[in-house]
Amino acid sequence: MVQKSIQETISEVISEKFNIDINQPVLAGVPTPPPVEKNAYYTQAELDSLNTFEDFEGVTIVFPKATAYKQLLRTTAAAYSVEKGNPLSEFFIASVVMQGSATFGYLVGQYVNQGEDIKLYTVKSNEIAKFLAENPVVQQTGFINARxxxxxxxxxxxxxxxxxxxLHNLSFKDVPNLTSSFEQAGKFFT
Incomplete structure (x- = not known):
């Protein structure tokens, strides 16, 4: 099971990074084994429990439910961090903005006023380290739904x-409504 899990994780990384289906034959005429069905790590009910969402100016804004992430996160509260995720944080990824198959940037959300209100920040994907450096509280606490x-x-x-x-073996694309695609995502970040 461990070996299969490692193989699936590597396959996901390769598929996402290069936007290819690794189950396709590389050379014509070379037989390939039948595709193995991916393990269902999360039920549809678990995925649906992760967030609520609403549309805002063409973007779907996701509001993660900390209790659902706390239940599914394979990390103890003592180990919560920006590198592992933290359902106790007030910061979260409200939308992953895609351009084609590439991540262009993130809408970072923050619950304020005891969760009554939301603040949103736009961060280009290549500027996430700068955003963390400029916001040490996020660096210290991490994100509810991201690492x-x-x-x-x-x-x-x-x-x-x-x-x-x-969440282990769950990409942003698999979280319901978390990704928003644009042909020219840069306009959204100006």
Whole structure:
């Protein structure tokens, strides 16, 4: 099961990064094994319980339910952080703004006035580290529904930071209504 889980995770990363279906044959005439059905890590009811949402100027704004994330997050409260997610935080990703298959940026939400009101910040995906540096409270508490991750830039060996779902084996695209697609997402961030 562990090996299968690792293979599925690697397959998801490759599929998302390069926008390819790794189950397709690479060479013509080479037989491929039948596709294996992905494990259902979360029921539809669990996915539906994660948030409520409403439309705002062409973007779907998602409001995560901290109790649902606390139930499904495989992390103890002592380990909550910006790198692992934190359902106790007041910050969350309200929308992942896509342009084609690439993440252009994020709408970062903040519950204020005991959750009665919402503040929204627009952050381009390549500026998430800058946003965290300018908002140390977010760096310290993290996001209800996201975690900070990084990879190394092949050309410069510098780290590239990005956000992903804090839930194991669940991408932002799998969270109901969390992604919003635009042909020219840059206009949304000006």
């Amino acid at each position: 900070l991750s990084s990879r190394t830039n092949r050309g410069s060996d510098d780290p590239i930071y990005f956000l992903k779902s804090c």
